[in-house]
Amino acid sequence: MTHIGHGRASGTFGELLQGALPEGERDFLVTLPITEYSTARFELTGEHDPVVVSPPNKEKSRRLVERMLSAGGHRGGGVLDLASRLPEGKGLASSSADLVATARAVAAALGQQLDAVAIEGFLRHIEPTDGVMHDGIVAFYHREVRLRKRLGCLPVLTIVGVDEGGQVDTVRHNRVPKPYTARDRQEYAELLEALTDAVRGHDLAAVGAVSTRSAELSTKVRPRPLLAELRRIGDEVDALGLVIAHSGTVIGVLIADSDPAREDKVRFVVEECRELSGAVSVHTSLCVEATCAPQRVGA
Numbered sequence: 001m002t003h004i005g006h007g008r009a010s011g012t013f014g015e016l017l018q019g020a021l022p023e024g025e026r027d028f029l030v031t032l033p034i035t036e037y038s039t040a041r042f043e044l045t046g047e048h049d050p051v052v053v054s055p056p057n058k059e060k061s062r063r064l065v066e067r068m069l070s071a072g073g074h075r076g077g078g079v080l081d082l083a084s085r086l087p088e089g090k091g092l093a094s095s096s097a098d099l100v101a102t103a104r105a106v107a108a109a110l111g112q113q114l115d116a117v118a119i120e121g122f123l124r125h126i127e128p129t130d131g132v133m134h135d136g137i138v139a140f141y142h143r144e145v146r147l148r149k150r151l152g153c154l155p156v157l158t159i160v161g162v163d164e165g166g167q168v169d170t171v172r173h174n175r176v177p178k179p180y181t182a183r184d185r186q187e188y189a190e191l192l193e194a195l196t197d198a199v200r201g202h203d204l205a206a207v208g209a210v211s212t213r214s215a216e217l218s219t220k221v222r223p224r225p226l227l228a229e230l231r232r233i234g235d236e237v238d239a240l241g242l243v244i245a246h247s248g249t250v251i252g253v254l255i256a257d258s259d260p261a262r263e264d265k266v267r268f269v270v271e272e273c274r275e276l277s278g279a280v281s282v283h284t285s286l287c288v289e290a291t292c293a294p295q296r297v298g299a
Contacts, residue, residue, distance in 0.1 A: 003044040005108025009100035009132050010286050011036050011086040012093045013159050013252055014245030016137070016207065017195050017214040019188035020180045027143045027178070028188075030151065030195060031093075031131050032211075032243060033286035034159070038084035038097035040105035049077035058082055060095065060126050061102045067122060068103065072110045080105070090163060091248015096130040099123055103133075120145050137199055139192060151199040153287050154207065158262065159243060159252035160269040163279035164226050166249055178221055187217070208241025208254050215244035215251065226251060226276055233272045237265040252283070 010033045018029040042065070051069070053062045058080075065080055080102060086094035103122055107114035119133040124145040131140030131147060139148040180188075191210050198206035215227060230242055230251050240254040253269050255262055266282065273280045 003109045003111070005042050005105040005110070007040040007042070007101040007104025007106075007108060008037050009097040009104070010034060011038070011097045012130055012132055013161065013283050013285070014091045014243050014248060014250060015214070016211045016243060017188070017191055018246040019191070019214065019217065020178060020185050021189050021192070022182070022185045025180075025185065026141055028139055028148055028192070029130065029142050029246070030139050030192070031134075031137055032157075032159075033132065033137065034092070035284045035286050036085045036092070038082060038086060038094065038101045040083075040098070040101035041081045042102070042105035042109045043079045044074060044109050045077050045079060047076045051077045051080065053080045053082070055082065058098060061098050064099055064102050064122060064126055065106055067125065068106045068110075071122075072106075072112060074110060078106070078109070089166075089248070091245020091250050093130040093132050095127065096123075096132050099126060099129065100133045116147070120147070139196070149196075151196050154199055154285065155202055155204065156257040156287050157204070157240070157285040158255045158257055158266055159283040159285065160255070160266060160273060161250045161252040161281045161283060162226060162230060162273045162277045163281070164224065164249045164251065164277065165279070180220075184217070184220070204240050204254075204256050208239070211243045211254065212241035214246070215242045218244055218246045221246070224251065229276055230273070233269055236272075237261075237268055239265065239269070250281075257284075 012031040013034050015029040016032050020027050051062050051065045082098055084094055086092045086097055088094045100119055103119045116133040123129045128143045129145045131138045136153045137151045141148055195210040234253045243252045243254055255265050270280055
């Protein structure tokens, strides 16, 4: 009998908020899921077979498969095929989405149930990870690979993204100490509280204000040459604000899908952004209201 499993996980356009909190100085982020995915297909093979991964450079996914097979009592190997529309090293959670899709495919092939907390447990031994194993917008301790709390969902947003170029190694980025002061950490706590209320109240203007402030604060960690220009462009169309990949290279302008002038605003922002960078993209946020009611999980 052939045992084949499939898995899928969404990316996230950077983070609505990322920083460190006063209690324990714990690093955290808040996700912004998008409708672009990584998908995985996994087939169990015989007792003496190795784990084969395609593309072959997905070493972290191979390590995850081996760990899960060992934990699941499978003595053989398997073949993992990954596909993704998420570019690597840009801040769209491509690596996290690959790993979560892999975990779901392996579990399905083994005939096992695997919830988000169990996925966290496997990924904790691999790398710092975005919270894409959880539905909706979540506050997540990415270095600990542990959920802080679910914030809920938002009405659909359009994100016009600009790539500043290059790539960022997430693991290396997370090893670098961040120059946060006690006042910074207090501000991040206040921003998280404001964002939590904004998401739960579907207050898009307040979400954009918090996200923009987080983008501004991120320049303490690394320079963002296009930030001021993106802010100017967004202001010209009365956009909601900016969203940034704090450990990536993309910056986005947030526009509500419900905005009556959405099409004109998106067109204008795209045209203006092309004057700054040849790498402009348009993304849509992922809304799954039925499965992501707000819930506090951990402190």
